Amino acid sequence: MTYFIDRRPNAKHKSAVNRQRFLERYRKHIKRSVEEAVNRRSITDMERGEKISIPTKDISEPVFQHGPGGARNIVSPGNKEFLEGDKIRRPSGQGGGGGAGEGGASNQGEGNDEFAFTLSREEFLEFVFDGLELPHLQRKPLKSLEEIKMVRAGLARDGVPSRISITRSMREAYARRIAMRAPIKRALKEAQEALAAEERKDPVLRNPARVGELKAEIERLEKRIDAIPFIDTYDLRYHQLAAQPQPSSQAVMFCVMDVSGSMTQNHKDIAKRFFLLLYLFLEKHYEKVELVFVRHHTAAREVNEEEFFYSRETGGTIVSSALNLVNKIIEKRYPSGQWNLYVAQASDGDNWDDDSNICRDLLVKQLMPQLQYYAYVEITPHDHQSLWHEYEAVAAQFPERFAMRQIVDAGDIYPVFRELFKRRMSQER
Template sequence: MTYFIDRRPNAKHKSAVNRQRFLERYRKHIKRSVEEAVNRRSITDMERGEKVSIPTKDISEPVFQHGPGGAREIVSPGNKEFLAGDKIQRPPGQGGGSGAGEGSASNQGEGTDEFAFTLSREEFLEFVFDGLELPHLQRKPLKSLQEIKMVRAGLARDGVPARISITRSMREAYARRIAMRAPIKRALREAQQALETEERKDPVLRNPARITELKAEIERLEKRIEAVPFIDTYDLRYHQLAAQPQPSSQAVMFCVMDVSGSMTQNHKDIAKRFFLLLYLFLEKHYEKVELVFVRHHTAAREVSEEEFFYSRETGGTIVSSALTLVKKIIDKRYPPEQWNLYVAQASDGDNWDDDSNVCRDLLIKQLMPQLQYYAYVEITPHDHQSLWQEYETVAARFPEQFAMRQIIDAGDIYPVFRELFKRRLSQQH
């Protein structure tokens, strides 16, 4: 008998599976609480967890109980008062109630609190970005720096226990046992037949020494058969892993923000919060997404993440300068056949005369044929200006790739973000 003992230590957080099952079961209630928390807190405070409450009535478990009518017998331990056949009166109505309503206080000062627990940062962000994705993310052809995936590449006699092939090892052991026992079993059958033939002879012709010799030989052969091991190190086979190049789904997101003088400080704060939410979303769900930050007024510059969010530079407004810079960066560093290209632009819609037409032509003729998706948010409570009107022409030409929404105040950031990046049923990979 062979015993296989798993000596690996138990993993930490052994209740993690139960916690995930709980989060999945009450996803609707938790998601509603998370959305309320997002509307309540600042976008800059999105990275911490959240305390979530679920009404007690919503976590009650179903129970089975006897219906009215019918005859049933009950054995109650410790009964010293009743005998078989006695009838038991029901308890008084005022004493059989369930007390105060759940989640509220009764006139006796008693009640039941809502069930509350705390979501971690990862769990909170998971619910915040649930159902969102980068639209039209595609696998791109292999490039010089290939994405490598380890795949199985046959079997080998050497390896680590974690990659042992149980089925193949047992098959090898079975074949070895058959091969090693076959000649011994053949010799055993011949010895048993010879012994049977010798014992059937007439006692006068029987050779006692030969019988003793055959019995000893049979015993020796049976021991040899039992000595063949069930499994041997020679039988073990291990899965081999080989590096296989994979099509890359790498992407780059261009964050384009208007910092001109027409953008008030409130407009800039809303734009920064929108891009911060986008940054958290990409950091949470995509490991291989690069970010390019572009600020523009009359001129556009590629800046660092810190400068993008905290620089106070300002000026006039020429939106086409930012689009031209994005095009130059794509041509220089991000070939469309190797990268998924995304652009998110935030502006108040103000632009110099005749430049909106230039932006429209740049998008239709040069940028949109190369991009997977373009998201434009206009931060203004007023009527739309020429830039929005020209962008409507672009949206009509590229309805699946170009989306535009208006943000009036900070409360619109999260709903607009979810609308722009919601999961599409026709998503192609």
């Protein structure tokens, strides 16, 4: 008979298969909890998972138990009510201890009304993007802006003391001392051997003048060896710096949104999902991503995320105020030579009629020459207005860096996002 013995050590996450089965089985409940968590979270708060709770009654499963089997005779002491063959009435289920999963009230112990567990960051994002055909993102910048960085470029004999290479300088000094001492040491060794041979001769045959010359030569050679400097200016080596272009690894994302009376909270929730996707998209490409929130009605202001999404104001809409503010922020804090600039704008399409032309001129003449990408989403089921038509002229002039789409409901967010960036990524490949 052949025996198979599995001697592999138990690795981490050995229950991963069972966990995936559990997540798949209760996907509906988990997805509902994840959607609620997304609405509570900040856009940048994606470095952790989420604690999810599921009602216990929704995960209850039948349990099979083995009975004792066979015929048994049991004597219950103190039994005054029942005889053999009597049927015991089933408990009504109210009161008494309340086990796990029971919904009845109890004055003993603790109830277990829900089952809680934690999703990892990857699992959390999987449920955020569930049912959405998010394209495969290339792990490289959409556009590498070159900035100059001083890097080491070998060694040189001249330089400033702050850039001296001690290790290389000592190595050069050691090599120089070896090279300069070698012939002197050979001559010293020969003189010492000749002196020893002369002193071994018979005193009658020994030449005192020769002995004196050899001793003088030995003393001169030893002084020459001692005179060799430990380190010389010839030995010094300095690190050499050269200007090398480096791809910029930092990006800033401007979130621009209309907060006038026509933008409902549902519109803002849809915009938040779109901004979240764009932030995650940029986070895959850049080491550092900063967010700037600009809200506008008739006037534009830079605000924090809480005020950006959950504050509502009344009044008209002037989009050019937001574009002007974005341009001023770029000039003041984010020079295009050092930052990769992205703008995402969400609106319901309303704008002052005379302002749409101004928006087009601002984009064409000032913003688009500096930006890597501009994405405009119009959240409305109605026909397009003047702002959309003016933006179409901008898209025709900058087809590679300006994109615009319409979103009717939340189900359109991910397909629209895919369309906005599909052409860009296909060209990079």
